[in-house]
Amino acid sequence: MSLENQIATLRADLSAAIAAAGDEAALDAVRVSALGKKGSVSALLASLGSMAPEERKSAGPAINGLKAEIAGLIEDKSGALKSAALDARLKAETVDITLPLRPAPTARGRIHPVSQTIDEITAIFSDMGFSIAEGPDIETDYFNFTALNFPEGHPAREMHDTFFMKMGADGVKKVLRTHTSPVQMRVMQKTNEKPAASYITPAMDPPIRVVMPGRTYRNDSDQTHTPMFHQVEGLVIDKSSHIGQLRWVLEEFLKAYFEIPNVTLRFRPSFFPFTEPSMEVDVQCDRSGSEVKIGEGSDWLEILGCGMVHPNVIRNAGLDPDIYQGFAWGMGIDRIAMLKYGMPDLRAFFDGDQRWLDHYGFRPLDLPTLFGGLSS
């Protein structure tokens, strides 16, 4: 058989064997039978040595060509086998990706609407340049009433349904604060320059701009009144602020808080011992549907009380009411939270019912900011 025929036969046989190899082992057997030490192609290569130089000149490239060709086929086949094996493995490795995950902790935990609302209020007022001030829940009768111009025995005290504390060791008559207004006095009065505890905001010099959120207490209980609730109070003291700016602050706040472009307020003359003139403020709303819509409609909803700080209060703070003036306002945090987010019953706020907390609570990373929007 001529060398050419030998090569052709070998090429045909080996190609067929490579193509037929069903796995890496069979392919390797073919490789050994062809390219191994004793393989058919190797044997042919070895025969070059016994050839005449002339003959070798043409046979060499032909045999080497065959070797390269077979090696190439084996490599390709090996690649194909590997890829088929991977395909088979991958096919066997599928999972049901619809299996549900456990909710992430951040998806389960909730911030209480009261805390969220305080954060919203804080975001708005800190942008207007107000800082946050605080005082104790157990207050003296002096800070809760007397300093705020509540005369002894006045019916206004009765309106407050005060919780009284039994007499403590220091013999000072104490109450649970009925409003956050005592913080006003602590912020203004020099006696509170070095408060007993670090959470109590020390007295400051005018100009004063503070917002005072906190827990308050009254002996009262029904669907819209609980013996404990939350109030936020605001105070501006300087030498010029008047009702015109009070109106602006409240309008700006309510627009920002309710996230509406316009709000119409109705100011009604009213009475509070610690402000003069005093006003109650109603906000325009629509009660025709199941939810109260703020900023539209033809109804009014009472939302807060405010006024110019009473000259007696300014005097009690140790300031001259002919030089210093300013305004204050107060509103219920729980109440404005209910108005914005639609909780029907105040009592449920304090029950710790997981279903309620999950439903009305806020995600931990829903941090109210003005740049990101108060609520998402």
Place this chain on the structure above:
Amino acid sequence: MKFTLDWLKEHLDTDASATEIGETLTKVGLELEGMEDQGKALSAFVTAHIVSAEQHPNADKLRVCKVDAGTGELIDVVCGAPNARTGLKSVFAFPGTYIPGKDMTIGKGNIRGQVSNGMLCSNAELELSNDHDGIIELPEDAPVGVKYTDYAGINGVVFDISITPNRGDATGVYGIARDLAAFGLGTLKATDMSPVPSKGESPIAPLPQLFGADEPRTSRKFGGRYIANVKNGPSPAWLQQRLRAVGLRPVNAIVDITNWVSLGWGRPLHAYDADKIVGQPVLRNARPGETIDALDNKIYSLDETMTVIADDLGPLCLGGIMGGIRSSTTDETVNVFMECASWDPELVARTGRKTGIVSDARYRLERQVDPALTEPGLELATRLVMDLCGGEPMEPAISGEDVFPNTGVEFPLAEVRRLTGLTVEPMIINAILTRLGFEISGKGDVLSVKVPSWRPDVTQKADLVEEVMRMVGVDNVPVEPLARLSHVAPRMLTNIQNRRRIARRALAARGLDEAVTWSFISHDEATRFGGGSEGLQLANAIASDMTDMRPSLLPGLLAAARRNANRGLADLAIFEVGQVFLSDAPEGQHTYATGIRTGTARLTGAGRHWSGKPEAVGVFDAKADLGAVLDALGYDIDKVQLFAEPAPWSHPGRGGRVAQGPKTLGWFGELHPAWATQLDIDFPVVAFELDLDALPEPRKKATRTKPALDLSALMPLTRDFAFVVDRAVTAAAILRAARGADKALIKDVTVFDVFEGSHVGEGKKSVAIEVTIQPSDKTLTEEDIDRISAGIVAAVTKTSGGTLRA
């Protein structure tokens, strides 16, 4: 307070519509709470006659009535009112009638087996008053089957306003009319209050006011007038209708007259049947043990702070509050002693609070009644008694003195603009104040203003500003922006305020829900958790489980867990960041971050899941929560001190105390099994408490720049060691010893295995650690590493008394 449009028009000459009047009331500070056309609202109710009323066969408290409502046939009606009796004339609603006081429409029905086709009504059901005591009783001669509104003359607009405590002057229709006139809504009409000539000397002398120098004295001027030979009985229809429309029950002409003066001028009166007074009445304070059988049919115990009008037999009337039954007038009364007195408002308020009596007199007198009305009020009543009942008025019997504030205020007109921003012409200010009754003298920039007797609440400049502002309208105050003080915002939250905010978000991010629970808890729970001292107890708690300020947030959270478990939610993760009260002093109030996990509510999630078995919560879940809060606040739980000294509520072996120097920061642990039993908790609970006020204030940083970052080019390597030590040796001690073996090269040490068992020996445990070594400037040789390893083994075995495990 309720009043009708008709009544208002008696004092105010006006063309304004009811709507306009209603809006103006709110504008001037007399907030309109309701306005309705009673004739329209109640037009379906008719007068009716109860022809018979018999006991219901199946219900003790019900009666089966046959009612004639003018339709020609008798209607069966089941009625629960105690006064439903045969022969009574009352008010009836046919089926289909809307009952405003019940907010329902009455239908045809069957009540316990008896047919009932309609309803006999009380005043409360018609929203005419709060009188629930029974169905309306009409006089025997009342017609049957006519509209009740026609019969009773209920046909006008009724206003209901709320009056602030400073406005005693607006507790009468006259005062309301004065405000509306000052606003410009009409003209105030004068009332004839001139003296009525007397027919002779008063049989009752002016009342002696018998008070010791130190005694509280409620009475000021006491005016009485004896009117002889009156003919009492039902008052005329116009008066009855007027009272009924505002929710008052007509009694008799004399009593109705006192109510007419009280509502019309805000001047309460009281009428005695003079023949029932024994001896000379006096004013004095009640004696210990004295009681009064009051007109509301209740008996009240009196004390020495309460002023009474008393005769030889004892108290006749509780001054300024309510009269007594013994001397009350009846249809048979012939001689009347009419009282019009002024009282100390604070003392009236105090007596009112003490006795709990809510009366029209107290409502007005504690808001201060115009002292100038004491005698004119008496004349007004006397005149109407003459008109309605005849009789002979005797000399007024007056004792004591009225107290007039006589306030004068120097009023710079610029105050209006200074406090409100409103620009109001001096002429307009002048006109407003004059119409309100202020007397003005002086011209120019500062007016001298004399306050009228009916406005004791006005004492200084700001009060006059309010008067001007409410008449000009707050809506007319121009809105002005409040300029910022600084445009670079300083930090608006204090350290503790930030800590609370961060602690909340950190815990919620670990899957806990934030709860807000009551600041007060039961005395038992407060005591159990270390509180309950006297100064932290409420003197007037609203409920027995809300008596003491909480010493810890745990009782509230555990109670919430119990409630949730009762609803089938036993896997709970909740926390609260809030105040606890360690004493009643301001510094006794601390903010705690406290959380609990129950059942299987671990960080990964509660309950069964294909990805793993549910596991009950354990002490390390609580430790991890506490650690997460500390971390969020910039503290590392591995760098504060941990002591195996758990809180009393904790399992003694599965809990700990966290401290920094001498200060305890908090606790964590599993709930003590005995406490769980006592607290009625039958599911696993772990908890932590962290005192946010105890964390030290962060040091003021000299620079915001962070320390330089050293990135080594050399590979770190790790070595494992296992030690057998006594059970009591802590992991912290082993870690500390290992870390200390070469502070320069050892970067980290962690515990990767802990186990106990017979093969490590009784009372022993094996602790395996992985040490990470970070070469600093050169690759370490085997000898270097052996030297470090030997150091670690030596340090740990020395500290722990243990051995390296082979």
